[in-house]
Amino acid sequence: MYKVFINDKPLFLTSELQKEADFKYFLLNTIDLQKLIAQYFDGSVNNAFLYHPNKNQLLKIFKDKITINKAGGGLVENENGEILFIFRNGKWDLPKGGTEKNETMEETAMREVEEETGCKNLKITNKLQKTYHIFKRNGEYRLKITNWYAMQTNFTGDLFAQAEEGIEKVVWVNKNDVSTLLQNSYMNIKLLFNENCKQLNTTVKTEKGVY
DSSP states (O other): OEEEEETTEEEEEESSOOOOTTOEEEETTTOOHHHHHHHHHHTSOOOEEEEOSOTTTHHHHHHHTSEEEEEEEEEEEETTSEEEEEEETTEEEOOEEEOOTTOOHHHHHHHHHHHHHOOOSEEEEEEEEEEEEEEEETTEEEEEEEEEEEEEEOOOSOOOOOGGGTEEEEEEEEGGGHHHHHTTBOHHHHHHHHTTHHHHTSOOOOOSSOO
8 A cells, every 4th residue: 555645635545445434435547636636635535545456556557647756855863863854834844855867866865955954974874665745836736756765964063954945944853852843744754754763763643643
């Protein structure tokens, strides 16, 4: 199963039929995806399943129906055990951005972290899961696939927010305070922390919901 977020609302790609009273089921092969996404944005649909019996084909069929943008980002921890956050568009987020020509995804992730925050001396320690969300650009709905990496740094210099990317703040956050910030963050970011609590050696509390 894959979780795709549209306006922070879940759209699931699944190969299993379940009894869910609050969710609508659609056939992945025949769905008018652009119409369904529009219904998410106008609030007439809040959650749904797209069904296909072959789990190995779920993502491929879905991606064939929509323009893809690939991105890389970092969940960065310093030597004090603090996590690097940015504040953009009124929410707390993690640094990430689109890949450039001839870049590996690891290079994209490290470059974007440095450009958006000023944090240097980055080292990738682990590859995390991908996240999926849909956004609108130039009148077209697109799927952003973000490849996330756990990173470590010994950087102690000044951080700066990349204003041209709409970033207002860049801060190091104590792990004990992460759950507070996540109350004003995106579902994909909450999902990322929720699935990596043990690795971060912290407990992340998020409101009840479907992640």
